[in-house]
Amino acid sequence: MKTGQRDWEAIVDLIERVLADDDLLPAVVAAVRSHVEESATLPVSDITGHTRVLLTAAGRAVAGRRAPTEAELTVVEQLAVNRSRQGIPIDVVLGSVRISERAIWARTRELAHAAGITADSLLDARELYDDWADAVRTRLIRAHRDAPRTHDAWDRDAESMRRLLEGGSVAALTAAERGFAAGAGLWVLVTRPGDAVSTAAVRRLTDGSGVSLAAAVGDTLVAVVPGPPVFRPGGTRPVVGIAGPVAAEELGVAHRLAVAAVPAAEATGLSGAVHIGDVAPAAALISRPDLAEALALRHRTAHLELGAAAEAVARTVRAWLEADRDAAAVARILFVHENTVRNRVQRFATVTGIDPHRTFGAISAWWLCQAWTADS
Template sequence: MKDGEHDWQAFVDLIERVLADEDLLPQVVAAVRSHVQEAATLPVSDITGHTRVLLTAAARALAGRRAPTEAELTVVEQLAVTRARQGIPIDVVLGSVRISERAIWARARELAETAGIPAERVLDARELYDDWADAVRARLIRAHREAPRQHDGWDRDAESMRRLLEGGSAAALAAAERGFTSGTGLWVLVTRPGDPASATALRRLTEAGGRGLAAVVDDTLVAVVTGRPAFGTGGAGQVVGIAGPVVAEELGVAHRLAVATVPAAEVSGLSGPVHISAVAPAVALLSRTDLAAALTAHHRAGRAVLGPAAGAVARTVRAWLEADRDAASVARTLYVHENTVRNRVQRFSTVTGIDPHSTFGGITAWWLCHSWTIDGGA
């Protein structure tokens, strides 16, 4: 086998190892949900399934040095139609794909350098991939544009909802026009669009909420009601973010809080109707990407010391904190020995200088480990 062919096969094998990494796909999905607000309300299984299909198809195309097949493009069309029906704009779909691409290629370049694969072979592979991706994007755009839209009948009052969610005097006027007069304030509920179970859960929650309005706005299913939602009637598997009660002028703020509640609830392992107050710390942490960046930058040296073990250490420490520092429980979940859990916690503390046993040290440790596991570098 010629050197060029040998290098190419070595790179193809490397790509297959990258895609077989059980930690990579969750990191990619977490990065998409973290950086693309519209994707944060989609089910993790939804994003994971489509991402896995696209990455597998790309790897096969690289191995065969070919353009996408019609079968692969049919799958791409199905993704475009699904996102269109969910109300996700095409630029958001393409942005999510780009985030996935960056994560995959960053890992591939890193491993290729370690494996001694020439840089020009990696460049050749990237050029071939870009040709494949251009064809995929073209089909995505066309299928998304031609797909029929449906929003479960909730978009009939979208314009009124937008005025309410502006907040301030515009919201006060819109609320008065709708007859939203409630001495106990207004409530905002948010869930995912395009999912019948989510829409049903939101409807149940609003049935006992007095006068209300529902619509698909900015790619989320939103409801504003004048009475307290029936918290015990939401679908157990569907997260519905809730904020309120507020006066009409503050509906814009309540909407942002309700949207932020959905990913925060999922990170916290909660489901069903979740009020912002139940996940306020997680919302505060996850919404401050600037502080998260400063935190990870400050501990960059510590992660470098951990090297390839950084991902396992971060996931273990985070799981340990979320399990109330129960090493035995985490060991069963991660299929490792209890001593492995304790050793990883100690290792994290040693390289970062953070004491995860203390109150604020635990908060900082969770935040740092969460950042490490979603930025593609752990």
């Protein structure tokens, strides 16, 4: 590689400028549709989505001076399978890629000349791109040829979901392959599987949202949809954790947040569709069992001092905090006198030294009470 580090930084900057060029993508798509007759039958969004993610993946590979990753090649395989099902011959697929390449490199050369980048440096970048493109073409040809031997629809959904939740360029490529509109915000839905009610709740949320994808992931049921849920927290519906909207590249992070929303909603008594933003404090606390254990150990003596009354005190204090310190409301819920509620709150404050009337004291009190009652 002849290009030095400083010159390569200029190449990386050039790649970023090419990727950010708002006029490039429409020009590439127009060229493909006008020169490849079979592509004219495909939706513009389909071609645009695939072109965008392939261009982005190629740019990142060249900037990083690396070959395509196996995860990126797996997404390329899915593109080939999809084109095979659409009846698009492999030579047409490869022809579309070549047309895209010509348009992209024509723009790159134009910007490189204006930026004072030498021909040798640009050649180094082109050689890296050609290596990347060769690997992509090889996988395209093989996957297109072997398309009839793919798995059944549910397996494909599970595999696509795995790649979506991987995040990054792999998720972007997969989102385009599954038909999600390029640049559209995506939402992740998570619920506990195992019963028809939970499954039906997720299906209701995805109805009418257009393109959507659902699959079992570990011990959860996960769906990715292009629009927000249609019902709000409340009632007796099962909890469905929600995160979004995010770009396809951020689906992995959104998935973790949606997963965290489920126990947080359950801990705070919510049901139905619950966005992580509505239970962020609870999710943050519950996601740190090590700190919860430290808090419980710190107040172990207080727990022993309360003895048999510890659970009743903890439930009362927690309910009191969740009811905005309304003793009358808690008394009705727990079927006790208002003074009993006040006495238990005062007893908790005395033995723990935590003042639940103060902001951070209330947080510690809720968290400690949640830890004390978690296994009961």
